[in-house]
Amino acid sequence: MSEKETPKQLSIEINGQNYLAHPGEMVIQVADRHGIYIPRFCYHKKLSIAANCRMCLVEIAGARKPSPACATPIMDGMKIFTKSPTTIAYQKSVMEFLLINHPLDCPICDQGGECELQDIAMGYGSDASKYSETKRAFDDPSLGPLVATDMTRCIQCTRCVRFGEEIAGDKELGAMGRSDHMEISTYVAKTVNSELSGNIIDLCPVGALTSKPFRFNARAWELLQYSTISGADAVGANIYAHVRRNQIMRVIPKENDELNETWLADKDRFYYTGVYSEDRVTSPIIKKNGHWIEVSWEEALDFVKVAIEHTKENEGVNTISALASESATTEELYLLQKLIRKLGSNNIETRLKQGSNAKKLHTGVGFDCSFAEIEQSDAILLLGSYLRKEIPLINHRVHKAAKNGAKVLAINSQYYSFNYEIQTTCVEANEFVYALASLVKAIAQKVATPIQSETVKSVIDAIEVFPEIEHIAAELGCCKNPLLILGFDAILNKDFAEIYALFFELKHLLNAKGGVLSMGANSKGALLAGASVDYSPGGEENLQHGLALHDMLSSKTKLMLSFGIEPELDCIAGSKVLNALKEIDIVVAFSAYANEAMREYADIILPITTHFETDGSFVNINGQTQRFKAVISPYEDSKPLWKVLRVLSNLLAIEGFDYQTLDEVYAEYAAIEKVAPVPVIDDYLKNGLPNLAEGYSILPTVSMYSTSSTLRRAKPLQNTQDAMYYKAVRLSAKFAVDKGIVDQTEVSIGISDQFYQLPIVIDENLAQNTIVIPFQLLPPCSKNLANVTIAVVKNEVVDI
Numbered sequence: 191m192s193e194k195e196t197p198k199q200l201s202i203e204i205n206g207q208n209y210l211a212h213p214g215e216m217v218i219q220v221a222d223r224h225g226i227y228i229p230r231f232c233y234h235k236k237l238s239i240a241a242n243c244r245m246c247l248v249e250i251a252g253a254r255k256p257s258p259a260c261a262t263p264i265m266d267g268m269k270i271f272t273k274s275p276t277t278i279a280y281q282k283s284v285m286e287f288l289l290i291n292h293p294l295d296c297p298i299c300d301q302g303g304e305c306e307l308q309d310i311a312m313g314y315g316s317d318a319s320k321y322s323e324t325k326r327a328f329d330d331p332s333l334g335p336l337v338a339t340d341m342t343r344c345i346q347c348t349r350c351v352r353f354g355e356e357i358a359g360d361k362e363l364g365a366m367g368r369s370d371h372m373e374i375s376t377y378v379a380k381t382v383n384s385e386l387s388g389n390i391i392d393l394c395p396v397g398a399l400t401s402k403p404f405r406f407n408a409r410a411w412e413l414l415q416y417s418t419i420s421g422a423d424a425v426g427a428n429i430y431a432h433v434r435r436n437q438i439m440r441v442i443p444k445e446n447d448e449l450n451e452t453w454l455a456d457k458d459r460f461y462y463t464g465v466y467s468e469d470r471v472t473s474p475i476i477k478k479n480g481h482w483i484e485v486s487w488e489e490a491l492d493f494v495k496v497a498i499e500h501t502k503e504n505e506g507v508n509t510i511s512a513l514a515s516e517s518a519t520t521e522e523l524y525l526l527q528k529l530i531r532k533l534g535s536n537n538i539e540t541r542l543k544q545g546s547n548a549k550k551l552h553t554g555v556g557f558d559c560s561f562a563e564i565e566q567s568d569a570i571l572l573l574g575s576y577l578r579k580e581i582p583l584i585n586h587r588v589h590k591a592a593k594n595g596a597k598v599l600a601i602n603s604q605y606y607s608f609n610y611e612i613q614t615t616c617v618e619a620n621e622f623v624y625a626l627a628s629l630v631k632a633i634a635q636k637v638a639t640p641i642q643s644e645t646v647k648s649v650i651d652a653i654e655v656f657p658e659i660e661h662i663a664a665e666l667g668c669c670k671n672p673l674l675i676l677g678f679d680a681i682l683n684k685d686f687a688e689i690y691a692l693f694f695e696l697k698h699l700l701n702a703k704g705g706v707l708s709m710g711a712n713s714k715g716a717l718l719a720g721a722s723v724d725y726s727p728g729g730e731e732n733l734q735h736g737l738a739l740h741d742m743l744s745s746k747t748k749l750m751l752s753f754g755i756e757p758e759l760d761c762i763a764g765s766k767v768l769n770a771l772k773e774i775d776i777v778v779a780f781s782a783y784a785n786e787a788m789r790e791y792a793d794i795i796l797p798i799t800t801h802f803e804t805d806g807s808f809v810n811i812n813g814q815t816q817r818f819k820a821v822i823s824p825y826e827d828s829k830p831l832w833k834v835l836r837v838l839s840n841l842l843a844i845e846g847f848d849y850q851t852l853d854e855v856y857a858e859y860a861a862i863e864k865v866a867p868v869p870v871i872d873d874y875l876k877n878g879l880p881n882l883a884e885g886y887s888i889l890p891t892v893s894m895y896s897t898s899s900t901l902r903r904a905k906p907l908q909n910t911q912d913a914m915y916y917k918a919v920r921l922s923a924k925f926a927v928d929k930g931i932v933d934q935t936e937v938s939i940g941i942s943d944q945f946y947q948l949p950i951v952i953d954e955n956l957a958q959n960t961i962v963i964p965f966q967l968l969p970p971c972s973k974n975l976a977n978v979t980i981a982v983v984k985n986e987v988v989d990i
Contacts, residue, residue, distance in 0.1 A: 200266040205273055211264040218246055218259040221272065228272050229281060229310045231288075231395045232347040233260040236452055238356060243288070243347050245310065247280040248272050256280045278314070285314040288345050290321045291370070292396075299343065301397030303410035307345065328373045333382040335909040336456060337391060338405050344374050344398040350390040357453065358384040359589050359609025374398070383911045385582040385894075388459040392442060392452075403463050403906045404440040408432075416821040417444055419808055420458040421517055421711045421801040422901060423894070424556070425449055425583045426810035427458045431802065431821040438462045438802060438822060449561065449810070455582035457894055457907060462802065464903035465825070471784045471797035472826035482789060487829070490796050494751075495841045497776045497793075501749040502533065511537035511742040513761075514721055515754035516554070516710020517898045519806025520815070521852055522831040523712070523719040524859040526753060527726070529835055532844045536723055536736030537747070540716040542761045543709050543892065543965065545686035547739045548874055550724050550867040553681055554717030556811040559673070559703035565590045567703070569669035571662070572600040573693060574622060575677020578608055579912055580707055580894055584675075584811075585609075597669070599662050601625050603679060603889050604962075605955035613665075615658045619960045620887035623685040623879055626692045627653045632663035633699045645872040646695045649879060666700060674704040681707070682762065682890035682965050684880075691874040708811060709897040711801075715809035718864045727862045743770040753780045753831065754798065756899055758787050762890065762965050780831060783899050797828035800900055804830035805852050817856070886925060890965035891916055918949040920962035926952045939963065 199210040204226055211220045216239070221228050231243035241261035248259045251269035256277075259270075271277055289311065296302045330339040351363050351374060362382045366375050376382065382390075390399050413432040420427040420441075427450035432440045441462050443454045450458075474490035475482045485493075501510055512530050514523060523540070530538045541547050564570075564587040577585040585608075592598050592610035600606075600614040603622065617625045631650040634641055641647045655663075666672050676693050683689060690706070697704065710716065720727040723736030737746055743757075743766070750771065758768040771777055771791035779792040782800050789795075803824045807817040824830065832852060839847035849855050893916030895907040907913060919937050926932045937950040946967055956962065 200264050200268075202264055202267070203269045205271060213264070215264050216260055217248065217250075217257070217262045217264060217268075217270055220264060221259065221270075226272055228259045229314060230260060231306060231310075231345060232349060234349055234352075234393060236357070237349060237352045237393075240348050240352065243345065244284045245281060245288070247277070247284060249274050249276045249280070282314050282316070285311060286316060286320070289315060289319065291325045291342075292345065293325060293327075293342050295343070295397075299340070299397035300338075300400040300405055301343075301394075305397060306395035326370060328375075331375045331381075333376070333399075334387070334911070335906045336388055336402055336460060337382065338400045338402040339398065340400070341373060341375070341398055343396045345396055346372055346374065347395055348374070349393040349395070350374060350399060353390055353393055354382075354384065357389070357586065357589075358386045360384050363390075381911075385456055385579060385912060386453060386586070388456045389443075389453050401440055401459075403460060408434050408439045413439060416819070418802065418821050419816050419818045420454070420461065421808070421898070422455070422457040422461040423581050423583075423711055423897070424708045424713055424811035425455075425458075425561075425581060426711070426808050426814065426816050427454055427583060428816075429454065429458060431462065433822055436822050438465060448814075450583055453583065453586065456910070457582075457901060457904075460904050460906045461901055462904075463906055464900035465800050465802060467783055467903035469783050469785055469903075470825060471782060471795055471828065474794070474796050474827070475784070476794045477789075477792070487796075487827070490794060491834070491838055491841060493794055494778050494796075494838060497749055497778065498533065498842060501776070505748040507534040508537065508737070509746065509748035510535045510751070511737060511747040511749070512539070512751040512753065513542065513739075513742065513755060513757055514538065514540050514716070514752075515760070515898065516540045516542075516708065516713040516716045517801070518712060518716070518754050518831065519801065519804065520712060520715035520719050520809060520859065521806050521855045522753075522835070523716050523721040524727070525832055525835040525839075525847075525855060527720040528846070529839050529844065530751075531726065532839070532846070533842075537742055538721055538736065539723055539739050539742065540710070540713075540721045541739065542755065542757075543897075544681055545683045545762065545890070546690075548687040548870075550869050551687055551690055551874070552713075552717050552722060552725070552867070553706045553708040554713040554715075555706055555866060555869075556708060556714045556813060557703070557705035558812075559705075560812055561587050563671075563703055564588060564673060565594060567591050567596050567671045567673040569597045569599070569666055569672045570704075571666060571672065571674050572598070572602070572612075573626065573674065573676050574602060574680025574683060574689070575600070575675055575707065576602070576604075576606040576679065577675060577677060577707075578606070580678050581811075582894075584707075588675075591673075597665055599665060601629070601662070603957045603960045604953070613662075615662060616957050618887050618957045619679075619683060619889035620685075620880075620882060622680065622683060623688045623692065624653065624882070625656065625659060626689055626696070627879060628656050628659040629662060630692050630696050630699065631655055632660050633667060633696060636663060636667040637699055639699050639701065641695060642698050643691070643695055643871050643875075645875045646691065649875050653879075669700075672700045672702040674700070674702045676704075676706045678707060678709065678892060679889060681709070682892065684888075687874040688879060690869065691871040694869065694871060705811070709892065711898070712808045714811060714813060715807070715815075717866060718809060719859065725867045727859070727864050743767055745773065748775045750774045750777045751780070752777070754782070754899065756781070756783070756785060756788060756902075759896070759902065759966055760899075780834065781899070782825070782828060783903065796834065797826070798831045798834060799824045799828050803828070804832070806832070807856065886959050886961050889960050889962045891920075891962050892965045893917070914949075915951070917964065918951040919964075920951045920953045920956055922956040922958045922960060923952055923954045924958040925961065939967065 230246040241258040246259040247256040249271040328341040428444040428446040598612045
């Protein structure tokens with residue numbers, strides 16, 4: 191950097207000491223950087239400056255009146271006094287004013303012991319009040335199942351209001367009234383429905399906004415704080431778990447500017463509530479004569495050993511299959527694939543929620559950019575994605591990019607409600623792949639980069655460029671830093687393989703960053719660990735042929751091992767999985783939970799720990815490996831999965847499992863060269879684009895609160911409007927009118943001779959010929975809709 195480009199620094203004096211500051215900085219920012227304390231309530235480094243609490247008033251030489259440190263810009267030669275008698279007098283006066291109407295209820299307030307008002311009052315408050323009039327009081331608005339309110343305690347700092355406007359992107363809270371009638375409440379009597387709403391709990395400096403699930407459960411001074419990683423999604427948000435008597439009481443954010451900054455999504459914050467579900471398995475149980483009985487770990491593992499040996503000898507090793515969670519730790523997944531492959535099978539899969547499991551097609555490819563690079567994009571294209579309700583912290587980065595001037599575009603089957611300006615092109619679910627092919631062709635005509643796949647070239651030659659797609663191409667074609675994101679709707683689409691191929695061709699043509707979202711917390715780790723039939727760490731030269739997911743869930747499997755999942759809820763083949771599992775000779779479930787369905791199809795259930803109870807590592811969506819330690823001891827008699835796999839392998843006399851610590855497992859995994867499989871794009875399109883069927887098409891959907899067993903059991907999250915939205919069948923207004931079901935509230939969907947009673951939502955924002963159904967109900971990786979045939983409404987058959 192030349193001398194001319196070097197930013198000028200200003201010289202200031204604080205409490206007699208000289209400091210350098212940058213032009214435009216506020217007094218409080220310079221003071222914070224140098225560890226000089228100034229009390230404050232309304233100021234927060236991630237929010238705009240409001241300067242309405244006045245607690246940060248300081249004395250500045252030459253100024254006629256006190257100045258708020260948060261809103262006073264630095265000037266060269268400025269002399270600031272943060273501890274002078276005058277400054278202290280200012281701050282004590284403000285403190286007295288703030289306490290006039292504040293209730294004296296610290297003993298029953300959840301914020302007691304960690305309250306900013308309480309702490310500052312100890313230093314700047316008086317032991318007696320001059321105010322003898324009646325204190326004001328306000329009604330408490332309902333903010334939903336996550337945030338509790340006691341608004342009489344509110345000091346109108348407006349942090350929560352500014353967070354909603356600036357970070358969450360929803361003006362759900364506002365300041366009503368003036369002067370001593372001012373109060374914080376919801377607009378037009380609505381509730382707060384933001385996927386980031388829990389952050390206002392951290393922002394509130396008093397006890398006005400507190401955690402509803404944590405309410406009255408513990409005191410701050412009773413809690414031990416442990417650093418760990420969220421297992422709710424693929425961001426890998428850094429968190430602190432607060433523990434009392436070996437029980438997680440709450441979760442709060444740990445600041446990390448690379449990942450979650452100072453924020454958490456609600457699913458990161460309240461994910462822990464699922465750990466203590468009523469159906470948590472406390473000890474190994476085995477089914478004998480139709481009844482479940484508890485057994486010792488020795489007996490349980492001996493049963494599994496005998497089952498594996500018997501199946502291998504009598505049915506062949508290729509009849510042994512394993513399904514595992516993408517939210518298991520990298521070490522667990524590495525050991526699992528090692529065990530299965532040492533047995534001689536290659537039937538292991540974690541790709542349970544993909545519309546297609548074509549060869550080397552894996553959402554674990556993740557992103558090829560950091561989260562900071564998302565903010566620097568000048569154009570962002572969302573493909574089959576309601577990003578806001580999929581991975582909220584990535585959506586937060588897109589929101590910041592939009593505020594920085596980026597254009598945000600989308601191709602979806604619904605006009606979703608985003609918290610930033612977006613141009614959406616709405617297409618039918620079965621036409622999505624055609625829209626993407628049209629976009630590839632339009633971009634190819636505008637850029638100099640040649641198409642890398644001849645198969646893609648032959649496919650798009652026969653495609654017409656639609657006018658609305660031409661508009662998207664024009665916007666993207668002139669951008670320098672485009673970013674592409676492939677979302678959950680695209681992943682669940684039956685044409686996912688073709689969509690995937692076209693997506694990566696589009697990325698190539700635009701030289702764009704971005705990638706594919708994933709539903710598990712460790713999808714990339716699952717891929718790198720080799721927990722998939724078409725990838726093994728260390729090379730593919732010795733990789734055996736493995737069964738596809740739908741073949742694993744068939745008569746080809748005689749022994750099924752499931753790890754950390756509920757297959758009937760975690761597989762896109764959910765409606766058929768339950769029946770398939772009942773037909774398999776032996777089903778061994780390694781699970782923290784046992785629902786009624788699992789007790790019906792499983793022969794033995796072995797309790798394993800949640801990620802809060804084990805050491806391990808996750809690889810997040812942009813490839814960053816984060817290791818973490820257990821924050822609580824294993825629940826009852828449950829065991830970490832890596833230890834169970836080690837012991838089981840020793841019982842089976844398999845070499846290479848003599849690990850003493852988890853560090854040894856990680857070191858072995860880390861030492862192996864890991865090259866992610868290259869997608870075989872030509873194979874995905876070798877048969878061209880799928881034929882367009884007439885009539886209505888099905889769009890599978892999944893809630894971000896149901897992507898893992900623990901999330902599904904987090905009751906506060908399941909009571910939110912977002913969770914309810916995804917439990918319904920959504921029909922277009924056109925379908926409702928055509929079938930005469932405009933006034934219905936429930937529908938019975940018939941799929942493969944099974945009927946499911948579900949709530950119904952008539953959605954005017956949905957593509958006219960698209961029907962949205964929870965993904966678990968659909969047939970496995972179906973290329974047609976022959977098995978999704980009818981809906982029954984009030985006993986009347988309605989053809990879809």
